[in-house]
Amino acid sequence: xxxxxxxxxxxxxxxxxxxxxxxxxxxxxxxxxxxxxxxxxxxxxxxxxxxxxxxxxxxxxxxxxxxxxxxxxxxxxxxxxxxxxxxxxxxxxxxxxxxxxxxxxxxxxxxxxxxxxxxxxxxx
DNA sequence: TAACTGACTCGGC
DNA sequence: AGCCGAGCCAGTT
Numbered sequence: 558x559x560x561x562x563x564x565x566x567x568x569x570x571x572x573x574x575x576x577x578x579x580x581x582x583x584x585x586x587x588x589x590x591x592x593x594x595x596x597x598x599x600x601x602x603x604x605x606x607x608x609x610x611x612x613x614x615x616x617x618x619x620x621x622x623x624x625x626x627x628x629x630x631x632x633x634x635x636x637x638x639x640x641x642x643x644x645x646x647x648x649x650x651x652x653x654x655x656x657x658x659x660x661x662x663x664x665x666x667x668x669x670x671x672x673x674x675x676x677x678x679x680x681x
Numbered sequence: 682t683a684a685c686t687g688a689c690t691c692g693g694c
Numbered sequence: 695a696g697c698c699g700a701g702c703c704a705g706t707t
Contacts, residue, residue: 566704585689595690596702602688603704622689629688639688 564676566592570604571611572679573665577619580646581663582655584623591665591672606632618642625658 564572573588585601594600601620608615609632618639622628630639630653640650649656669675 586691589689594703597704598689598702599687600689600703600705603686604688606688607705617688620688623691627688632688 566594566597566600567604567607569672569676570601571608571615572676573669574605574608574615574617574620575613576665576669576675577616577663579616579619580648580661582619582621582625582643582648582658582661583663583665584621586623587662587664587666588620591669593672602629605629609633616642619663621655621658625655625661627653627655 569592570588573591574583577583585598585605586595588601589595589598605615605617605620606629608617617629617632620629627639627643627650630636633639640653643650643655648661655661670678
């Protein structure tokens with residue numbers, strides 16, 4: 558299993574997050590699993606915290622934890638920005654929790670081509 | 682170089 | 695249904 562690729566782990570995470578459609582959300586674990594690093598969910602969160610000044614921008618607000626909780630909201634300024642962006646896309650938030658999480662959930666492993674192909678077709 | 686740190690997850694109570 | 699402890703891995707110090 559090639560754990561190393563031509564792209565940094567961070568860059569891979571960002572690429573996947575950019576593929577999440579507006580109005581949908583995904584989880585750290587789902588991204589990690591898609592990247593063949595199912596145990597690296599924490600790293601995904603770590604990568605997202607570093608994504609705030611990434612180019613092109615990363616829609617980090619569409620990534621929540623497995624309970625649909627907005628655990629990363631403190632990475633935004635103000636922290637309410639994460640919930641506001643989601644609600645602007647039609648995702649209902651209550652008490653920092655995504656409502657109808659099961660319906661809004663978007664799984665990269667299901668909706669995206671295999672990671673190898675996905676990164677192959679990526680520009681740059 | 683070794684130790685510490687997380688925007689997490691899973692399983693057991 | 696919600697809390698607690700252990701495992702996880704790349705980056706940073």
